[in-house]
Amino acid sequence: MxxxxxxxxxxxxxxxxxxxxxxxxxxxxxxxxxxxxxxxxxxxxxxxxxxxxxxxxxxxxxxxxxxxxxxxxxxxxxxxxxxxxxxxxxxxxxxxxxxxxxxxxxxxxxxxxxxxxxxxxxxxxxxxxxxxxxxxxxxxxxxxxxxxxxxxxxxxxxxxxxxxxxxxxxxxxxxxxxxxxxxxxxxxxxxxDPDWLVAQVRERAMALPHAEETLSHGMPCFGIEKGKKFAWVSMDHHGDGKTALLAKIDGADEQAQLIENDPERYYRPAYFGDGWIGIRLDLGDTDWQSIEDWLSRSWRAVAPKKLTGLMDAADQF
The missing domain is CATH 3.40.50.170 (Formyl transferase, N-terminal domain)
Structure with missing residues (x-):
């Protein structure tokens, strides 16, 4: 509690x-x-x-x-x-x-x-x-x-x-x-509240171009329509007691650096490998602009170039 x-x-x-x-x-x-x-x-x-x-x-x-x-x-x-x-x-x-x-x-x-x-x-x-x-x-x-x-x-x-x-x-x-x-x-x-936290992630994830939500491994999952997944929300997954965003990163070095800098907030999500990071949402001080940035970055990591190009063009205005 x-x-x-x-x-x-x-x-x-x-x-x-x-x-x-x-x-x-x-x-x-x-x-x-x-x-x-x-x-x-x-x-x-x-x-x-x-x-x-x-x-x-x-x-x-x-x-x-x-x-x-x-x-x-x-x-x-x-x-x-x-x-x-x-x-x-x-x-x-x-x-x-x-x-x-x-x-x-x-x-x-x-x-x-x-x-x-x-x-x-x-x-x-x-x-x-x-x-x-x-x-x-x-x-x-x-x-x-x-x-x-x-x-x-x-x-x-x-x-x-x-x-x-x-x-x-x-x-x-x-x-x-x-x-x-x-x-x-x-x-x-x-x-x-896990339901409220999921709703906050959903609002931001679904605002990204061609995003869709599915259920994967018992977790809300966000991906590009008919494409790759860019985020999950883990809720007490395998009894870990955490509510967290799982997002794409560059690899093991970045993963290790994030965890070293803030081990309470960041962790290595089980079964996801070195290309993903767990970001705790349930610490009571979530920076939702940072979560929005993580989602956008993760989306870009899996989106086809035609979509990222359109997004880059939109960002110019």
């Missing part, structure tokens, strides 16, 4: 979603742990709860500070806690572009609407005014475009006759407290 992901939670208020994340993190088999609760409000109720639960806290008022300076302090606190991810849970500050860029793909937020409907404020009143049958909550990745990052999960809540924004908000809170821990756990588990 991989180590639990380390999560810093940023809050500004009472911290009910923080509490939901925290208590879910203490259930058996939890995929993450809360290592820090940080706030821009020294009086935030979430801080007192976190302290009572033995969770490290950090508080710094944003008043009188430039946004970039306050962001930098929050960033430093999260990094000092060795956080892998940030979860925003009622953090009422718009984060600057530098902070968002530094945590791209590793920062989540929960929003009280069924995104992409009703980004911003007054979501429940807007849903009621529009005559919607349901309100709800969404968990999304944080981007510079407010509330418009990739939606990772939603929970619908029926709008009952006579509902007000306040009564609907109370019920949506129940949905938020169930949704956020599940989505966060699923998201931080992605880098170790």
């Amino acid at each position: 991989p180590d639990k992901a380390r999560v810093a939670v940023l809050v500004s208020g009472t911290g009910t979603n923080m509490a939901a994340l925290l208590y879910a993190s203490r259930l058996p088999g939890a995929a993450y742990e809360i290592v820090l609760v940080a706030s821009n409000d020294l009086a935030a109720g979430a801080l007192a709860l976190a302290e009572a639960e033995g969770v490290a806290t950090f508080a710094l008022s944003h008043k009188g500070m430039k946004r970039a300076e306050h962001d930098a302090a929050m960033d430093a606190a999260a990094r000092e806690a060795k956080a892998d991810y940030i979860a925003l849970a009622g953090y009422m500050r718009v984060l600057g572009p530098a902070f968002v860029a530094d945590w791209q793909g590793r920062m989540l937020n929960i929003h009280p609407s069924l995104l992409p409907r009703y980004p911003g404020l007054d979501t429940h009143a807007r849903a009621i005014a529009a005559g919607d049958g349901h309100g709800g909550a969404s968990v999304h990745l944080v981007t510079d475009d407010l509330d418009m990052g990739e939606v990772l999960g939603r929970a619908e809540v029926a709008i009952a006759p006579g509902d007000t924004a306040e009564t609907l908000a109370e019920r949506v809170k129940f949905a938020e407290h169930q949704l956020y821990p599940r989505v966060l756990a699923d998201y931080v588990s992605r880098p170790f």
Whole structure:
């Protein structure tokens, strides 16, 4: 089992979603742990709860500070806690572009609407005014475009006759407290999930010209239509416990050099010989641009010249 992901939670208020994340993190088999609760409000109720639960806290008022300076302090606190991810849970500050860029793909937020409907404020009143049958909550990745990052999960809540924004908000809170821990756990588990890892390889492999997917020796296999294979994905093959990309290389010397430089990531795949390298995908830090480059290189190693020529021509534009 991989180590639990380390999560810093940023809050500004009472911290009910923080509490939901925290208590879910203490259930058996939890995929993450809360290592820090940080706030821009020294009086935030979430801080007192976190302290009572033995969770490290950090508080710094944003008043009188430039946004970039306050962001930098929050960033430093999260990094000092060795956080892998940030979860925003009622953090009422718009984060600057530098902070968002530094945590791209590793920062989540929960929003009280069924995104992409009703980004911003007054979501429940807007849903009621529009005559919607349901309100709800969404968990999304944080981007510079407010509330418009990739939606990772939603929970619908029926709008009952006579509902007000306040009564609907109370019920949506129940949905938020169930949704956020599940989505966060699923998201931080992605880098170790064989099915998700295969899907990432598939997306990149099948984008190459004339690529096709088959099953070979029990492994997803990618080749050129009616031609040679250029990649496999090994999933616990022969009980080795690894999820890895198998790609073409130049030979034994390169294979040995890669393994010597990074023996945790690279290995000699059994039964494939000196012309192939195993590249671990399940270490939690896969560089997907590097995997895309490996796939392209491996494809070129087996593709006929007429195909590589066409690809070279396309690359010129």
